[in-house]
Amino acid sequence: MIQTIQLMPGVQLRCFPAERFKQGCLSFQFLRPMAREEAAMNALIPAVLLRGTEKRPDLRSITLHLDDLYGASVGALVRRIGDYQTIGLHCSFIEDRFALSGDQVLAPMVGFLEELLLNPLLENGVFFNHFVQSEKRNLIATIESERNDKRAYAAAQMLKKMCAADSFGIPRLGEVEQVEAIDAPTLWAHYRKILRESPVEIFYVGTGKPEKLAQWLRPIFEKIHRQPVFLPEQSPFRDGGGGDHVQTMEITQAKLVMGFVTPITNRDSRFAAMQVLNTLFGAGMTSKLFMNVREKMSLCYSIGSGYYGSKGIMTVSAGIDAEKESVVRSEILAQLDACRAGDITAEELRSAKEAILSGLRGVHDSPGSIEGYETTAAIGGLPLTVDDYRRAVEAVTSEDVMAAAASVTLHTTYFLKGIDA
Amino acid sequence: MTEMNYPRLGEKLYRRVLPNGLTVLVAPRPGFTRKMAYFVTDFGSIHRKFQLEGEEFTVPAGIAHYLEHKMFDLPGRDVTAELAELGANVNAFTSYDMTAYYFSCTEHFEQSLKLLLEFVSTPYFTEESVDKERGIIDQEIGMNLDAPDSVIFEQLMEGMYQKHDIRTPILGTTETIRQITPKNLHLCHRAFYTPGNMVLCVVGDVNPDRVAAMAEEILGQEQRPVAKKCPISAENLTCPIAEQSRKMEVAMPTFQLGFKCRPIGTGPDAVRQEVIGDLAAEALFGESSPLYLRLYEDGLIDQSFGGGFETVDGCAMLTCGGDSHNPRAVRDAILAQAAVIAADGVEEAAFRRMVRSALGRRIRDLDSFDSTCFRLCAYYFSKFDYFDFPAVYETVTTGEIRDFLKEVVQRERCSLSVIEPLV
Incomplete structure (x- = not known):
């Protein structure tokens, strides 16, 4: 069953010990309010983080590292959960026992996550502008390509009309105009604020020991001067549209x-x-x-x-x-x-x-x-x-x-x- | 049943061929609640010409898929409802070269399996029910005509093949499905839904002997004749159409690029060819390839880009695609990069890393019941034991990758299918 460890106020680690899978799974989610003014920025951040770190400054060095970790995957995570937008990273990787003898995957994965979260490639003290601009284009393309799937498009249009006064009417990835307005300094400032303030949910499934994981993860958050700001509870539908x-x-x-x-x-x-x-x-x-x-x-x-x-x-x-x-x-x-x-x-x-x-x-x-x-x-x-x-x-x-x-x-x-x- | 062990993967596989010709495969999953069963026939949308008991037949396009829809009918019974009451989630799909019926459940496995075996082996079609299905399938065809992914792939197949039935959509067209009758549905069932042309595969915490015993009891002992598919005539490896484009309600241009390869047949050599094709795709335009990085950095491709090696009875192809403002530039860059690899080869250390990564992903994929069941069946029809894949990956050489790319990634082997926005 689930073991919950509070790493520090506002940072929860939930572990689900399981022996029967061939892969482990680790997710990091920062909790944000679902709000028009920040939805697009939030959605953009994981994509920018995945573009490069100080140590691995381009996509290729990142994918080569993941290849070394037996084809591990790290993906951007952007979810809508009621009134919240959660953003972060989601990783899957083989259990150590399927690696060549002596090789480890879990420990280096945690190290790599720290690198992605805390040491992104910077330029003039903010996110590397080329990454921000190119991920903006990608995010706009993703938002616009919702039109390609007519069923999903129609469902999203209906929700927008229905939830004119509720956060549920805000598109999960924000709107194109909001993405266009983002620049590297603003995005960096927003990310710093998220690191400092947002509640964090970490979830792990696998054979690793929860205490061990807590021991690896706690120092990551000790490096940030956290001042957690808690979110209001989930609220029922607020009528407005129709x-x-x-x-x-x-x-x-x-x-x-x-x-x-x-x-x-x-x-x-x-x-x-x-x-x-x-x-x-x-x-x-x-x-x-x-x-x-x-x-x-x-x-x-x-x-x-x-x-x-x-x-x-x-x-x-x-x-x-x-x-x-x-x-x-x-x-x-x-x-x-x-x-x-x-x-x-x-x-x-x-x-x-x-x-x-x-x-x-x-x-x-x-x-x-x-x-x-x-x-x-x-x-x-x-x-x-x-x-x-x-x-x-x-x-x-x-x-x-x-x-x-x-x-x-x-x-x-x-x-x-x-x-x- | 014969038990086989794959210690490296932590897998076991039980296998038996029943007197009626059916192959039964069971991959145990001790400690798991879910159970999944696939009952599959080696019959898909491209198998439109065949011989049965000395006579030759040609059936309308879309019949395999239509038959899949109609198999859920039993006289006076509603199989879907019966399975739902057992908590089993049942579904089916038709591809170019197979039709699969499957369910997943957590309880009442044996009752659910019995129903699956019964309804797939019992043809029951009335004029009225066959007519009624047409309205539903018309809507399914309409839905696909609005789906850029399926339109773009069908357009690519028309560009790559001259004769092969892969040119025709799996669903057929509104015209061809009007030629489908209870009579030709019965014919296809008799021709291809005989145990000797099928495989039953179960993944889950079940008793393998019970699975085999039930299949024998419900399907009987008798071996019935299987239709002989008319051989697919070999095609020239040059693509008939180099480039096609059409306009649709899409946000930005999207493309599929295909390189025509020699068909690979079946057996271990064919599977080796497939792994070579997969790894060659990785080396050429996979996420850790130099080309991918360059195209991504230049904004010519985005996260939607992906590709691989695909095979269907009688054809094989290397494909890739995604959204791009300039699909022709992507094609040209791929051709140029293949020429570089053909000249310089693939670096050994980089290649080993790629193999390790591909193997790791395959091993992780074994956690998925759906994917494991599907692959066990698909590889069974390719006459290969799926769980033997690690050995194949580990023996492929860089020379084989280079030779493959040198042969295949050529302008005349290539066809580009593009969909552009309306405005």
């Missing part, structure tokens, strides 16, 4: 996205019931939406719902023929009405619960999913261990699901269609 929106693009298939709100968040005792409702209604191949809109009516190939527990938002998205919009929309609402009315079979309830339970039972089967679940729960305010969560799901009745469905109301719709449609 409405019905239509946009056209040169595309073949239209996308309909509907946003719903519920007072039930992951801090609520009805959370498990809300998860079961979401699964039964729209997630997976036996959901009401899949079985009716797709299988019975052949109106789409992809349809599904998602529930953002940190905010109490449920979304439905479907790729459809533009002419069929009103049929699809009313069928989606009719299926939700069926849930509210308790038109739920024992099989539907069992399948929905099993799907969630099966996912939960498997959480501890890969380093990535352990890291994902545990850090998101710790940071996002989900007060349930995997086992508590399982028990809560097992206890959900169809009445609980009906009540959860009754709490859900339609808030915003967004329809993306072809120019000729």
